Amino acid sequence: MSERIIEAGPNSPERPPLSPGLKFALELGPLLVFFFANYRGAWLASHVPSLASLGGPIFIATGLFMAATVAALAVSWALTRTLPIMPLVSGIFVVLFGGLTLWLQNDMFIKMKPTIVNGIFAAILLGGLFLFDRPLLGYVFDQAFKLDDAGWRKLTLRWGLFFIVLALLNEVVWRNFSEDFWVTFKVWGTMPITMAFMLFQIxxxxxxxxEPLPGDGKG
Incomplete structure (x- = not known):
């Protein structure tokens, strides 16, 4: 029997469990690498001369972001023998747009990546919901909680609209503010906004x- 590379459907017994804390660390880790490398790019270049060949701090950060993203996916694969759909899609675009950024020495590509990825996620979720009548968000969150069909539909709609908001915010920030501000917003702005949005979904x-939500305390 061949192994499944991409994660199976919602509630599938084939999906090995991954703790929420570790899953969060694998998703946030590459962003923290990107943030640190951008602000300490000159220091990194002085201590690792090979990084200086990539260019300035934003290009060093981009290269390390690509490496950290691939490493996070590799760890996920090693632990579960599957690749999560959304981090995989995001990772493909990190490598693609990061590669263009380094090759052409133009940071516009890595700055546009969140816009395009969030736009794609919105299109997938809303398209699946309205064109195919399938709430695809169940593929992402079913290990964390179990919802009825109406709940998955509502949550999918909300996340689809939220991804559109994130795409628009990224466009506003990178086009109107400094590079350092954009990096800070990408790591320390987007994540709190996302966490606040998730809290409002409780x-x-x-x-x-x-099934009872984790930590709900109700039978």
Whole structure:
């Protein structure tokens, strides 16, 4: 029997569990590498001369971001023998746009990557919902909680619209503010906004849960 490379569908018993903390670390880790490398690019170049060949701090950060993203996917594969869909899609675009950034020495490509990736996620979620009547968000979050069909539909719609907001925010920030501000926003702005959005979904999760939410304390 051949191994499945891409994660299986929602609630599939074939999907090995991955702790939420580790999953969060694998997703946030590459962003922290990007942030640190951008602000300490000159220091990194002085201590690792090979990095200086990549260019200035934003290009060093881009190269290390690519490496950290691939490493995170490799760890996920080593632990579960599957690759999560959304981090995989994002990782492909990190490598693609990061490669263009380094090759052409033009940071526009890595700055546009969040816009394009969030736009694609929005198109996938909203397209799946309205064109194929499938709430695809279940592929992402079903290990964290179990919802009825109406709950998955509502959550998918909300996340699809939220990804559009993230794409628009990225466009506003990178086109109107400094490079350092954009990097700071990418790491320390986008994540808190996303966490706040997730907290606002808790009432929906409780209303449509088919199993108690972790830490809910209710039978």
């Amino acid at each position: 009432p929906l999760l409780k209303r449509h849960a088919v």
